[in-house]
Amino acid sequence: MEIDFLVTVLLSSLSSAAILLIAAMGLAVVFGLMGVINLAHSEFLMMGAYAALTITKAGVPYLLSIPIAVAITMAIGAVVEILIISRLYGRLFDTMLATWGLSMVLLQLAVLLFGTATPSINLPQFNISIGDYQLAGYPLILIGVAVIMLILIYLLMTKTTYGMQARASIQEPEMAQAIGIESSRVNTFTFALGCGLAGFAGAVLLPIIPATPSMGMAFAVKSFLAVVVAGPVALTGTALTAIGLGGGASITASLLTSVAGEVFFFIITAVLLWRYPMGISAKWRRKL
Template structure:
Protein backbone atom coordinates (compact mmCIF):
# COMPACT_ATOMS: atom_id res chain seq x y z
CA UNK A 1 0.00 0.00 0.00
CA UNK A 2 1.70 3.17 -1.19
CA UNK A 3 1.91 6.57 0.43
CA UNK A 4 0.00 8.03 -2.51
CA UNK A 5 -2.99 5.81 -1.79
CA UNK A 6 -2.94 6.64 1.91
CA UNK A 7 -2.78 10.37 1.17
CA UNK A 8 -5.71 10.00 -1.22
CA UNK A 9 -7.75 8.13 1.38
CA UNK A 10 -7.01 10.69 4.07
CA UNK A 11 -7.90 13.65 1.85
CA UNK A 12 -11.07 11.95 0.65
CA UNK A 13 -12.06 11.13 4.25
CA UNK A 14 -11.41 14.69 5.40
CA UNK A 15 -13.56 15.89 2.50
CA UNK A 16 -16.41 13.57 3.57
CA UNK A 17 -16.10 14.75 7.17
CA UNK A 18 -16.18 18.38 6.00
CA UNK A 19 -19.35 17.74 4.01
CA UNK A 20 -20.98 16.28 7.12
CA UNK A 21 -19.85 19.29 9.15
CA UNK A 22 -21.30 21.71 6.59
CA UNK A 23 -24.62 19.87 6.80
CA UNK A 24 -24.47 19.78 10.63
CA UNK A 25 -23.46 23.28 11.64
CA UNK A 26 -26.92 24.87 11.24
CA UNK A 27 -28.47 22.16 13.40
CA UNK A 28 -25.75 22.73 16.00
CA UNK A 29 -26.55 26.45 16.18
CA UNK A 30 -30.31 25.93 16.62
CA UNK A 31 -29.98 23.09 19.11
CA UNK A 32 -27.02 24.50 21.01
CA UNK A 33 -28.24 28.07 21.44
CA UNK A 34 -32.01 27.54 21.47
CA UNK A 35 -32.52 23.99 22.70
CA UNK A 36 -34.73 23.33 19.67
CA UNK A 37 -34.42 19.97 17.93
CA UNK A 38 -35.21 20.98 14.37
CA UNK A 39 -36.37 17.83 12.60
CA UNK A 40 -37.03 19.95 9.50
CA UNK A 41 -33.31 20.68 9.15
CA UNK A 42 -33.01 18.31 6.18
CA UNK A 43 -35.90 20.05 4.44
CA UNK A 44 -34.30 23.47 4.91
CA UNK A 45 -31.18 21.98 3.33
CA UNK A 46 -33.36 20.79 0.45
CA UNK A 47 -34.97 24.24 0.11
CA UNK A 48 -31.50 25.77 -0.14
CA UNK A 49 -30.55 23.33 -2.90
CA UNK A 50 -33.72 24.03 -4.89
CA UNK A 51 -33.30 27.78 -4.41
CA UNK A 52 -29.76 27.64 -5.78
CA UNK A 53 -30.85 25.37 -8.63
CA UNK A 54 -33.71 27.69 -9.58
CA UNK A 55 -31.40 30.71 -9.46
CA UNK A 56 -28.89 29.04 -11.77
CA UNK A 57 -31.67 28.07 -14.17
CA UNK A 58 -32.63 31.76 -14.29
CA UNK A 59 -29.10 32.59 -15.43
CA UNK A 60 -27.55 33.59 -12.10
CA UNK A 61 -23.97 32.28 -11.72
CA UNK A 62 -23.69 29.50 -9.16
CA UNK A 63 -21.44 31.50 -6.85
CA UNK A 64 -24.16 34.16 -6.57
CA UNK A 65 -26.93 31.57 -6.32
CA UNK A 66 -25.53 30.46 -2.94
CA UNK A 67 -26.38 33.73 -1.11
CA UNK A 68 -29.80 33.64 -2.77
CA UNK A 69 -30.37 30.22 -1.20
CA UNK A 70 -29.21 31.50 2.18
CA UNK A 71 -31.56 34.49 2.01
CA UNK A 72 -34.55 32.32 1.02
CA UNK A 73 -34.02 29.79 3.80
CA UNK A 74 -33.38 32.51 6.39
CA UNK A 75 -36.64 34.21 5.41
CA UNK A 76 -38.61 30.96 5.62
CA UNK A 77 -36.92 30.13 8.92
CA UNK A 78 -37.89 33.50 10.39
CA UNK A 79 -41.53 32.96 9.39
CA UNK A 80 -41.54 29.44 10.91
CA UNK A 81 -40.05 30.73 14.16
CA UNK A 82 -42.49 33.63 14.36
CA UNK A 83 -45.59 31.54 13.64
CA UNK A 84 -44.75 28.26 15.38
CA UNK A 85 -41.46 27.78 17.20
CA UNK A 86 -41.60 30.78 19.56
CA UNK A 87 -44.72 29.34 21.19
CA UNK A 88 -42.91 26.09 22.01
CA UNK A 89 -39.66 27.12 23.70
CA UNK A 90 -38.84 24.88 26.63
CA UNK A 91 -41.09 22.10 25.31
CA UNK A 92 -38.63 19.87 23.49
CA UNK A 93 -41.09 17.12 22.62
CA UNK A 94 -43.57 19.63 21.21
CA UNK A 95 -40.90 21.32 19.08
CA UNK A 96 -39.87 17.92 17.73
CA UNK A 97 -43.46 17.17 16.72
CA UNK A 98 -43.93 20.63 15.22
CA UNK A 99 -40.72 20.55 13.17
CA UNK A 100 -41.45 16.98 12.08
CA UNK A 101 -44.82 18.18 10.76
CA UNK A 102 -43.10 21.11 9.03
CA UNK A 103 -40.66 18.70 7.38
CA UNK A 104 -43.54 16.65 5.96
CA UNK A 105 -45.21 19.80 4.59
CA UNK A 106 -42.01 21.04 2.94
CA UNK A 107 -41.28 17.61 1.49
CA UNK A 108 -44.74 17.30 -0.06
CA UNK A 109 -44.58 20.85 -1.43
CA UNK A 110 -41.24 20.05 -3.07
CA UNK A 111 -42.72 16.93 -4.67
CA UNK A 112 -45.70 18.92 -5.99
CA UNK A 113 -43.62 21.81 -7.30
CA UNK A 114 -40.46 20.10 -8.58
CA UNK A 115 -41.37 16.42 -8.85
CA UNK A 116 -39.25 13.58 -7.51
CA UNK A 117 -36.35 13.94 -9.97
CA UNK A 118 -34.64 17.18 -10.96
CA UNK A 119 -31.53 17.86 -13.05
CA UNK A 120 -28.32 18.73 -11.25
CA UNK A 121 -25.92 21.49 -12.22
CA UNK A 122 -22.89 19.24 -12.65
CA UNK A 123 -19.67 19.23 -10.70
CA UNK A 124 -16.89 21.58 -11.82
CA UNK A 125 -14.45 19.56 -13.89
CA UNK A 126 -11.13 19.98 -12.18
CA UNK A 127 -9.13 17.49 -10.18
CA UNK A 128 -6.06 17.12 -8.01
CA UNK A 129 -3.56 14.41 -8.82
CA UNK A 130 -1.60 12.56 -6.14
CA UNK A 131 0.82 10.12 -7.74
CA UNK A 132 -1.22 7.58 -9.69
CA UNK A 133 -4.48 8.72 -8.13
CA UNK A 134 -6.82 11.58 -8.96
CA UNK A 135 -9.38 13.31 -6.72
CA UNK A 136 -12.21 15.59 -7.84
CA UNK A 137 -11.37 19.13 -6.82
CA UNK A 138 -14.81 20.37 -5.76
CA UNK A 139 -15.32 17.88 -2.88
CA UNK A 140 -11.84 18.78 -1.63
CA UNK A 141 -12.86 22.44 -1.71
CA UNK A 142 -15.44 21.55 0.95
CA UNK A 143 -12.59 21.23 3.45
CA UNK A 144 -11.89 24.94 3.06
CA UNK A 145 -15.61 25.79 3.03
CA UNK A 146 -16.21 23.85 6.27
CA UNK A 147 -13.26 25.57 7.97
CA UNK A 148 -14.47 29.02 6.91
CA UNK A 149 -18.09 28.32 7.90
CA UNK A 150 -17.11 26.95 11.29
CA UNK A 151 -14.77 29.87 11.98
CA UNK A 152 -17.40 32.39 10.92
CA UNK A 153 -20.07 30.97 13.22
CA UNK A 154 -17.65 30.63 16.12
CA UNK A 155 -16.57 34.27 15.80
CA UNK A 156 -20.18 35.39 15.31
CA UNK A 157 -21.33 33.69 18.49
CA UNK A 158 -18.34 34.54 20.70
CA UNK A 159 -16.95 37.86 19.50
CA UNK A 160 -20.01 39.93 18.54
CA UNK A 161 -22.73 41.73 20.45
CA UNK A 162 -25.32 39.60 18.70
CA UNK A 163 -23.64 36.41 19.92
CA UNK A 164 -23.73 37.58 23.53
CA UNK A 165 -27.36 38.59 23.17
CA UNK A 166 -28.25 35.25 21.58
CA UNK A 167 -26.70 33.24 24.40
CA UNK A 168 -28.22 35.49 27.06
CA UNK A 169 -31.70 35.27 25.49
CA UNK A 170 -31.68 31.49 25.82
CA UNK A 171 -29.67 30.97 29.02
CA UNK A 172 -31.17 33.80 31.08
CA UNK A 173 -34.26 35.12 29.20
CA UNK A 174 -35.73 37.05 32.15
CA UNK A 175 -32.45 38.82 32.92
CA UNK A 176 -31.87 39.48 29.22
CA UNK A 177 -35.23 41.22 28.94
CA UNK A 178 -34.52 43.14 32.15
CA UNK A 179 -31.41 44.72 30.63
CA UNK A 180 -33.20 45.63 27.42
CA UNK A 181 -32.49 42.71 25.11
CA UNK A 182 -35.46 41.93 22.87
CA UNK A 183 -35.30 38.17 23.25
CA UNK A 184 -38.03 37.44 20.72
CA UNK A 185 -36.19 39.24 17.91
CA UNK A 186 -32.86 37.68 18.85
CA UNK A 187 -34.42 34.21 18.92
CA UNK A 188 -36.02 34.76 15.52
CA UNK A 189 -32.66 35.83 14.08
CA UNK A 190 -30.86 32.86 15.66
CA UNK A 191 -33.35 30.36 14.27
CA UNK A 192 -33.22 31.98 10.84
CA UNK A 193 -29.41 31.86 10.91
CA UNK A 194 -29.57 28.14 11.65
CA UNK A 195 -31.97 27.65 8.74
CA UNK A 196 -29.78 29.83 6.54
CA UNK A 197 -26.80 27.62 7.33
CA UNK A 198 -28.87 24.60 6.28
CA UNK A 199 -29.73 26.43 3.05
CA UNK A 200 -26.06 27.26 2.55
CA UNK A 201 -25.23 23.57 2.92
CA UNK A 202 -27.86 22.56 0.38
CA UNK A 203 -26.63 25.15 -2.10
CA UNK A 204 -22.90 24.56 -1.76
CA UNK A 205 -23.37 20.77 -1.92
CA UNK A 206 -25.63 20.96 -4.99
CA UNK A 207 -22.87 19.98 -7.45
CA UNK A 208 -22.22 16.88 -5.32
CA UNK A 209 -25.75 15.93 -4.25
CA UNK A 210 -28.45 16.79 -6.86
CA UNK A 211 -31.57 18.50 -5.54
CA UNK A 212 -34.40 16.08 -4.75
CA UNK A 213 -37.21 16.30 -2.18
CA UNK A 214 -35.55 13.56 -0.13
CA UNK A 215 -31.95 14.81 -0.33
CA UNK A 216 -32.02 15.99 3.29
CA UNK A 217 -32.54 12.44 4.52
CA UNK A 218 -29.00 11.60 3.47
CA UNK A 219 -27.61 14.10 5.97
CA UNK A 220 -30.08 14.75 8.77
CA UNK A 221 -29.71 11.46 10.68
CA UNK A 222 -25.92 11.60 10.84
CA UNK A 223 -26.01 15.36 11.50
CA UNK A 224 -28.45 14.88 14.36
CA UNK A 225 -26.34 12.09 15.88
CA UNK A 226 -23.18 14.21 15.57
CA UNK A 227 -24.86 17.03 17.50
CA UNK A 228 -26.18 14.65 20.18
CA UNK A 229 -22.76 13.06 20.66
CA UNK A 230 -21.19 16.55 20.81
CA UNK A 231 -23.20 17.39 23.91
CA UNK A 232 -23.75 20.80 25.52
CA UNK A 233 -20.81 22.51 23.76
CA UNK A 234 -22.55 21.96 20.47
CA UNK A 235 -20.51 24.13 18.11
CA UNK A 236 -16.96 23.07 18.89
CA UNK A 237 -18.18 19.62 19.92
CA UNK A 238 -19.95 19.13 16.60
CA UNK A 239 -16.77 20.02 14.72
CA UNK A 240 -14.92 17.23 16.52
CA UNK A 241 -17.69 14.65 16.17
CA UNK A 242 -18.32 15.43 12.49
CA UNK A 243 -14.62 15.11 11.68
CA UNK A 244 -14.12 12.05 13.87
CA UNK A 245 -17.26 10.12 12.98
CA UNK A 246 -17.50 11.25 9.36
CA UNK A 247 -13.81 10.84 8.69
CA UNK A 248 -13.64 7.47 10.42
CA UNK A 249 -16.64 6.17 8.50
CA UNK A 250 -15.12 7.34 5.21
CA UNK A 251 -11.76 5.67 5.96
CA UNK A 252 -13.57 2.44 6.86
CA UNK A 253 -15.57 2.62 3.63
CA UNK A 254 -12.36 3.16 1.63
CA UNK A 255 -10.76 -0.03 2.91
CA UNK A 256 -13.94 -2.12 3.18
CA UNK A 257 -17.39 -1.10 1.86
CA UNK A 258 -19.80 1.82 2.24
CA UNK A 259 -22.01 -0.40 4.41
CA UNK A 260 -19.06 -1.05 6.70
CA UNK A 261 -18.52 2.71 6.90
CA UNK A 262 -22.11 3.26 8.01
CA UNK A 263 -21.81 0.44 10.56
CA UNK A 264 -18.67 2.09 11.92
CA UNK A 265 -20.48 5.43 12.24
CA UNK A 266 -23.45 4.06 14.16
CA UNK A 267 -21.46 1.66 16.34
CA UNK A 268 -19.00 4.36 17.42
CA UNK A 269 -21.92 6.75 18.00
CA UNK A 270 -23.62 4.19 20.25
CA UNK A 271 -20.37 3.55 22.12
CA UNK A 272 -19.75 7.26 22.71
CA UNK A 273 -23.30 7.81 23.95
CA UNK A 274 -22.87 4.85 26.32
CA UNK A 275 -19.59 6.28 27.65
CA UNK A 276 -20.76 9.92 27.63
CA UNK A 277 -24.58 9.92 28.08
CA UNK A 278 -24.84 13.73 27.88
CA UNK A 279 -22.17 14.19 25.22
CA UNK A 280 -18.40 14.28 24.97
CA UNK A 281 -18.28 17.98 25.88
CA UNK A 282 -20.20 17.72 29.16
CA UNK A 283 -17.15 18.63 31.26
CA UNK A 284 -15.59 21.18 28.92
CA UNK A 285 -15.12 24.69 30.28
CA UNK A 286 -15.86 26.45 27.02
CA UNK A 287 -19.60 26.61 26.39
CA UNK A 288 -19.93 27.39 22.68
Protein backbone atom coordinates (compact mmCIF):
# COMPACT_ATOMS: atom_id res chain seq x y z
CA MET A 1 0.00 0.00 0.00
CA GLU A 2 1.11 3.53 -0.69
CA ILE A 3 2.22 5.57 2.29
CA ASP A 4 0.01 8.45 1.08
CA PHE A 5 -3.04 6.20 1.21
CA LEU A 6 -2.18 4.97 4.71
CA VAL A 7 -1.73 8.52 5.99
CA THR A 8 -5.02 9.53 4.40
CA VAL A 9 -6.84 6.60 6.01
CA LEU A 10 -5.25 7.34 9.40
CA LEU A 11 -6.22 11.02 9.36
CA SER A 12 -9.72 10.18 8.15
CA SER A 13 -10.16 7.65 10.96
CA LEU A 14 -8.89 10.13 13.56
CA SER A 15 -11.36 12.76 12.33
CA SER A 16 -14.20 10.21 12.53
CA ALA A 17 -13.15 9.32 16.08
CA ALA A 18 -12.98 13.02 16.97
CA ILE A 19 -16.50 13.62 15.65
CA LEU A 20 -17.82 10.70 17.71
CA LEU A 21 -16.01 11.96 20.81
CA ILE A 22 -17.38 15.49 20.40
CA ALA A 23 -20.91 14.10 20.00
CA ALA A 24 -20.55 11.72 22.97
CA MET A 25 -18.95 14.05 25.51
CA GLY A 26 -22.28 15.47 26.71
CA LEU A 27 -23.54 11.94 27.33
CA ALA A 28 -20.31 11.08 29.14
CA VAL A 29 -21.06 13.87 31.62
CA VAL A 30 -24.79 13.24 32.05
CA PHE A 31 -24.82 9.43 31.94
CA GLY A 32 -21.25 8.60 32.87
CA LEU A 33 -21.02 10.98 35.83
CA MET A 34 -24.65 11.50 36.89
CA GLY A 35 -26.11 8.13 35.95
CA VAL A 36 -28.94 9.84 34.06
CA ILE A 37 -29.93 8.40 30.69
CA ASN A 38 -30.87 11.43 28.61
CA LEU A 39 -32.73 10.13 25.57
CA ALA A 40 -33.15 13.73 24.40
CA HIS A 41 -29.39 14.11 23.88
CA SER A 42 -29.77 14.08 20.10
CA GLU A 43 -32.33 16.88 20.29
CA PHE A 44 -29.99 19.06 22.34
CA LEU A 45 -27.37 18.47 19.66
CA MET A 46 -29.93 19.49 17.06
CA MET A 47 -30.84 22.62 19.06
CA GLY A 48 -27.20 23.65 19.16
CA ALA A 49 -26.98 23.33 15.38
CA TYR A 50 -30.15 25.33 14.77
CA ALA A 51 -29.11 27.98 17.29
CA ALA A 52 -25.74 28.45 15.58
CA LEU A 53 -27.42 28.47 12.16
CA THR A 54 -30.03 31.06 13.15
CA ILE A 55 -27.48 33.30 14.85
CA THR A 56 -25.09 33.10 11.90
CA LYS A 57 -27.83 33.95 9.41
CA ALA A 58 -28.64 36.99 11.57
CA GLY A 59 -25.18 38.34 10.77
CA VAL A 60 -23.14 37.11 13.74
CA PRO A 61 -19.78 35.49 12.83
CA TYR A 62 -19.96 31.71 12.93
CA LEU A 63 -17.22 31.33 15.57
CA LEU A 64 -19.10 33.69 17.89
CA SER A 65 -22.34 31.80 17.32
CA ILE A 66 -20.86 28.64 18.88
CA PRO A 67 -20.59 29.91 22.52
CA ILE A 68 -24.01 31.54 22.15
CA ALA A 69 -25.49 28.20 21.04
CA VAL A 70 -23.81 26.51 24.02
CA ALA A 71 -25.31 29.09 26.40
CA ILE A 72 -28.77 28.56 24.91
CA THR A 73 -28.66 24.77 25.22
CA MET A 74 -27.24 25.02 28.74
CA ALA A 75 -30.11 27.30 29.77
CA ILE A 76 -32.69 24.91 28.32
CA GLY A 77 -30.91 21.98 29.99
CA ALA A 78 -31.02 23.75 33.36
CA VAL A 79 -34.77 24.28 33.01
CA VAL A 80 -35.26 20.62 32.08
CA GLU A 81 -33.24 19.48 35.10
CA ILE A 82 -35.18 21.69 37.51
CA LEU A 83 -38.63 20.82 36.16
CA ILE A 84 -38.16 17.15 35.25
CA ILE A 85 -34.85 15.43 36.02
CA SER A 86 -34.51 16.64 39.63
CA ARG A 87 -37.72 14.81 40.52
CA LEU A 88 -36.55 11.51 39.03
CA TYR A 89 -33.06 10.86 40.44
CA GLY A 90 -32.72 7.20 41.32
CA ARG A 91 -35.63 6.24 39.05
CA LEU A 92 -33.82 5.19 35.90
CA PHE A 93 -36.79 3.88 33.93
CA ASP A 94 -38.89 6.95 34.73
CA THR A 95 -36.04 9.21 33.63
CA MET A 96 -35.77 7.34 30.35
CA LEU A 97 -39.51 7.72 29.71
CA ALA A 98 -39.46 11.41 30.61
CA THR A 99 -36.48 12.25 28.37
CA TRP A 100 -37.91 10.11 25.55
CA GLY A 101 -41.12 12.12 25.72
CA LEU A 102 -39.09 15.33 25.82
CA SER A 103 -37.15 14.23 22.73
CA MET A 104 -40.39 13.75 20.77
CA VAL A 105 -41.68 17.17 21.85
CA LEU A 106 -38.42 18.89 20.86
CA LEU A 107 -38.28 17.03 17.55
CA GLN A 108 -41.80 18.03 16.56
CA LEU A 109 -41.19 21.58 17.74
CA ALA A 110 -38.13 21.78 15.47
CA VAL A 111 -40.19 20.51 12.53
CA LEU A 112 -42.85 23.17 13.17
CA LEU A 113 -40.30 25.97 13.54
CA PHE A 114 -37.74 25.08 10.88
CA GLY A 115 -39.39 22.52 8.61
CA THR A 116 -37.58 19.51 7.22
CA ALA A 117 -35.24 21.34 4.83
CA THR A 118 -31.46 21.13 5.23
CA PRO A 119 -30.12 24.70 5.35
CA SER A 120 -26.38 25.30 5.49
CA ILE A 121 -24.20 28.19 6.64
CA ASN A 122 -22.09 27.93 3.48
CA LEU A 123 -18.70 28.35 5.12
CA PRO A 124 -15.73 28.29 2.74
CA GLN A 125 -14.42 24.75 2.47
CA PHE A 126 -10.82 23.74 1.89
CA ASN A 127 -9.00 20.51 1.18
CA ILE A 128 -5.61 19.15 2.21
CA SER A 129 -3.62 17.22 -0.39
CA ILE A 130 -1.65 14.14 0.60
CA GLY A 131 0.05 12.89 -2.52
CA ASP A 132 -2.67 11.89 -4.97
CA TYR A 133 -5.34 12.01 -2.25
CA GLN A 134 -7.35 14.87 -0.78
CA LEU A 135 -9.08 15.25 2.56
CA ALA A 136 -11.60 17.87 3.62
CA GLY A 137 -9.82 20.28 5.95
CA TYR A 138 -12.58 21.03 8.46
CA PRO A 139 -12.97 17.45 9.80
CA LEU A 140 -9.23 17.46 10.47
CA ILE A 141 -9.61 20.65 12.52
CA LEU A 142 -12.15 18.76 14.63
CA ILE A 143 -9.35 16.45 15.82
CA GLY A 144 -7.77 19.39 17.65
CA VAL A 145 -11.20 20.57 18.84
CA ALA A 146 -11.91 17.16 20.37
CA VAL A 147 -8.53 17.04 22.15
CA ILE A 148 -8.95 20.56 23.59
CA MET A 149 -12.53 19.79 24.60
CA LEU A 150 -11.51 16.61 26.43
CA ILE A 151 -8.64 18.32 28.26
CA LEU A 152 -10.78 21.26 29.38
CA ILE A 153 -13.58 19.04 30.69
CA TYR A 154 -11.08 16.78 32.46
CA LEU A 155 -9.44 19.77 34.14
CA LEU A 156 -12.85 21.19 35.07
CA MET A 157 -13.88 17.96 36.75
CA THR A 158 -10.56 17.20 38.49
CA LYS A 159 -8.86 20.53 39.25
CA THR A 160 -11.70 22.85 40.25
CA THR A 161 -13.90 23.21 43.30
CA TYR A 162 -16.98 22.67 41.15
CA GLY A 163 -15.58 19.37 39.85
CA MET A 164 -15.04 18.03 43.36
CA GLN A 165 -18.49 19.21 44.42
CA ALA A 166 -20.09 17.64 41.36
CA ARG A 167 -18.53 14.25 41.99
CA ALA A 168 -19.38 14.42 45.69
CA SER A 169 -22.99 15.40 44.96
CA ILE A 170 -23.38 12.42 42.66
CA GLN A 171 -21.45 9.79 44.63
CA GLU A 172 -22.40 10.79 48.21
CA PRO A 173 -25.32 13.27 48.05
CA GLU A 174 -26.19 13.08 51.76
CA MET A 175 -22.59 13.56 52.86
CA ALA A 176 -22.18 16.42 50.36
CA GLN A 177 -25.20 18.22 51.79
CA ALA A 178 -23.92 17.60 55.32
CA ILE A 179 -20.70 19.52 54.59
CA GLY A 180 -22.53 22.42 52.99
CA ILE A 181 -22.57 21.56 49.28
CA GLU A 182 -25.80 22.61 47.57
CA SER A 183 -26.26 19.35 45.67
CA SER A 184 -29.37 20.46 43.82
CA ARG A 185 -27.64 23.50 42.36
CA VAL A 186 -24.52 21.51 41.47
CA ASN A 187 -26.60 18.78 39.79
CA THR A 188 -28.50 21.40 37.81
CA PHE A 189 -25.26 22.86 36.49
CA THR A 190 -23.82 19.42 35.70
CA PHE A 191 -26.87 18.41 33.67
CA ALA A 192 -26.86 21.81 31.96
CA LEU A 193 -23.17 21.32 31.18
CA GLY A 194 -23.92 18.00 29.48
CA CYS A 195 -26.67 19.63 27.43
CA GLY A 196 -24.34 22.50 26.57
CA LEU A 197 -21.73 20.04 25.33
CA ALA A 198 -24.38 18.47 23.10
CA GLY A 199 -25.21 21.94 21.80
CA PHE A 200 -21.51 22.57 21.19
CA ALA A 201 -21.34 19.36 19.16
CA GLY A 202 -24.27 20.43 17.01
CA ALA A 203 -22.76 23.88 16.45
CA VAL A 204 -19.25 22.74 15.51
CA LEU A 205 -20.55 19.95 13.26
CA LEU A 206 -22.84 22.33 11.37
CA PRO A 207 -20.34 23.07 8.55
CA ILE A 208 -20.20 19.39 7.58
CA ILE A 209 -23.66 18.17 8.68
CA PRO A 210 -26.61 20.38 7.67
CA ALA A 211 -29.15 21.18 10.38
CA THR A 212 -32.26 19.00 10.30
CA PRO A 213 -34.67 18.01 13.08
CA SER A 214 -33.34 14.45 13.02
CA MET A 215 -29.63 15.22 12.59
CA GLY A 216 -28.79 14.17 16.14
CA MET A 217 -30.08 10.65 15.60
CA ALA A 218 -27.04 9.91 13.44
CA PHE A 219 -24.88 10.28 16.55
CA ALA A 220 -27.19 9.35 19.43
CA VAL A 221 -26.96 5.57 19.20
CA LYS A 222 -23.21 5.42 18.58
CA SER A 223 -22.52 8.03 21.28
CA PHE A 224 -24.60 6.13 23.82
CA LEU A 225 -22.89 2.84 22.98
CA ALA A 226 -19.47 4.46 23.24
CA VAL A 227 -20.29 5.78 26.72
CA VAL A 228 -21.76 2.44 27.85
CA VAL A 229 -18.73 0.51 26.59
CA ALA A 230 -16.47 3.05 28.31
CA GLY A 231 -17.91 2.20 31.73
CA PRO A 232 -17.51 4.12 35.00
CA VAL A 233 -14.40 6.09 33.97
CA ALA A 234 -16.53 8.42 31.92
CA LEU A 235 -14.13 10.87 30.26
CA THR A 236 -10.95 8.92 29.54
CA GLY A 237 -12.96 5.75 28.89
CA THR A 238 -15.17 7.51 26.36
CA ALA A 239 -12.11 8.97 24.63
CA LEU A 240 -10.63 5.49 24.28
CA THR A 241 -13.84 3.91 22.98
CA ALA A 242 -14.40 6.78 20.54
CA ILE A 243 -10.92 6.25 19.09
CA GLY A 244 -11.25 2.47 18.99
CA LEU A 245 -14.82 2.17 17.75
CA GLY A 246 -15.09 5.32 15.63
CA GLY A 247 -11.60 5.10 14.22
CA GLY A 248 -11.81 1.37 13.63
CA ALA A 249 -15.12 1.70 11.82
CA SER A 250 -13.68 4.46 9.63
CA ILE A 251 -10.62 2.37 8.71
CA THR A 252 -12.85 -0.60 7.88
CA ALA A 253 -15.07 1.60 5.72
CA SER A 254 -12.03 3.00 3.90
CA LEU A 255 -10.58 -0.43 3.16
CA LEU A 256 -13.88 -2.20 2.45
CA THR A 257 -17.28 -0.46 2.33
CA SER A 258 -19.31 1.91 4.51
CA VAL A 259 -21.63 -0.98 5.39
CA ALA A 260 -18.64 -3.01 6.59
CA GLY A 261 -17.64 -0.05 8.76
CA GLU A 262 -21.07 0.03 10.41
CA VAL A 263 -20.98 -3.74 10.93
CA PHE A 264 -17.52 -3.45 12.51
CA PHE A 265 -18.76 -0.80 14.95
CA PHE A 266 -21.73 -2.78 16.24
CA ILE A 267 -20.02 -6.17 16.29
CA ILE A 268 -17.03 -4.87 18.27
CA THR A 269 -19.42 -3.03 20.60
CA ALA A 270 -21.38 -6.26 21.22
CA VAL A 271 -18.17 -8.22 21.86
CA LEU A 272 -16.85 -5.63 24.31
CA LEU A 273 -20.15 -5.48 26.21
CA TRP A 274 -20.21 -9.28 26.38
CA ARG A 275 -16.60 -9.39 27.58
CA TYR A 276 -16.85 -6.34 29.87
CA PRO A 277 -20.51 -5.99 30.95
CA MET A 278 -19.62 -3.15 33.35
CA GLY A 279 -17.53 -1.34 30.75
CA ILE A 280 -13.88 -1.56 29.79
CA SER A 281 -12.89 0.82 32.60
CA ALA A 282 -14.62 -1.06 35.42
CA LYS A 283 -11.31 -2.14 36.98
CA TRP A 284 -9.28 0.97 36.24
CA ARG A 285 -7.85 2.85 39.18
CA ARG A 286 -8.55 6.17 37.49
CA LYS A 287 -11.97 7.51 38.48
CA LEU A 288 -12.72 10.03 35.74
